[in-house]
Amino acid sequence: MPRINLLPWRAELRQRRKKEFFTALLATVLFGGLLVYASKLTVQGWISTQNKRNELLRTEIAELERQIKEIENLETQKARLIARMEIIDRLQRSRPEVVHLFDEIVNAVPEGVYLTQVTQSDSRIQIKGMAESSTRVSTFMRNIDNSEHLRDPGLDVVETVSSGPGRSSQFTIFARQVPMAEEEPAEAQTTARARR
Numbered sequence: 482m483p484r485i486n487l488l489p490w491r492a493e494l495r496q497r498r499k500k501e502f503f504t505a506l507l508a509t510v511l512f513g514g515l516l517v518y519a520s521k522l523t524v525q526g527w528i529s530t531q532n533k534r535n536e537l538l539r540t541e542i543a544e545l546e547r548q549i550k551e552i553e554n555l556e557t558q559k560a561r562l563i564a565r566m567e568i569i570d571r572l573q574r575s576r577p578e579v580v581h582l583f584d585e586i587v588n589a590v591p592e593g594v595y596l597t598q599v600t601q602s603d604s605r606i607q608i609k610g611m612a613e614s615s616t617r618v619s620t621f622m623r624n625i626d627n628s629e630h631l632r633d634p635g636l637d638v639v640e641t642v643s644s645g646p647g648r649s650s651q652f653t654i655f656a657r658q659v660p661m662a663e664e665e666p667a668e669a670q671t672t673a674r675a676r677r
Contacts, residue, residue, distance in 0.1 A: 575660065581630045582606070582658055584614055589624035589631065593617045604658045606631070612650045623655050633657045 582601075586608070590596065593613035600607040612618045618639055625634040637653040 557610065578630070578658065578660065585625075585628045585630045589621060589628055590626055591620045591624065593618055594621050601658070606656045606658055607637075608654045608656065610652060612652060615641075615650045615652075618652045618654070622654060625654070626647050628660050631656045 526578040586596070587601065594610060594617050595612070596608060596610040598607075600609075612621070618636070622634040622636060625631045633656060635655045637655055638651075640651045641648055642651050
């Protein structure tokens with residue numbers, strides 16, 4: 482039987498397998514390195530994109546906060562303007578009140594009564610004067626009570642003083658002026674009753 486020496490063939494096979502193993506190992510290491518590098522690039526891309534989004538959000542939030550402050554300032558200015566408009570409107574409505582007040586006082590003063598002083602503090606009016614008798618003062622108070630623009634007459638002082646040949650009564654009366662705003666609903670109610 483012939484003898485075949487397989488040692489060189491086995492050595493070659495071993496060398497080839499070793500070479501293939503190192504080649505596969507190198508390919509695996511290269512593939513793993515590429516995979517890690519690609520993963521790193523992908524994650525960095527995600528982070529960069531997210532940072533851009535975050536920066537955009539920060540910019541938009543800052544813009545919205547600026548707009549909110551601007552709106553708050555506008556709301557404050559609006560409230561101030563509305564308050565001014567209400568004051569102007571109230572003043573506009575109260576302009577004819579003085580005319581009505583003096584007209585009512587003139588209409589309420591009976592014969593024999595002379596006014597010396599009329600003072601107003603808010604809606605409270607103080608009227609000082611002289612009358613020929615105390616009955617004329619009570620007539621004056623009744624006239625004030627029946628007036629459209631004056632209410633709640635109250636007598637503070639009545640003094641009888643000697644003036645020349647006769648005697649007269651010196652008086653102080655308080656009354657309340659009815660604002661025009663209070664009169665309008667009363668007039669509207671009167672009109673509504675008349676329509677019924």
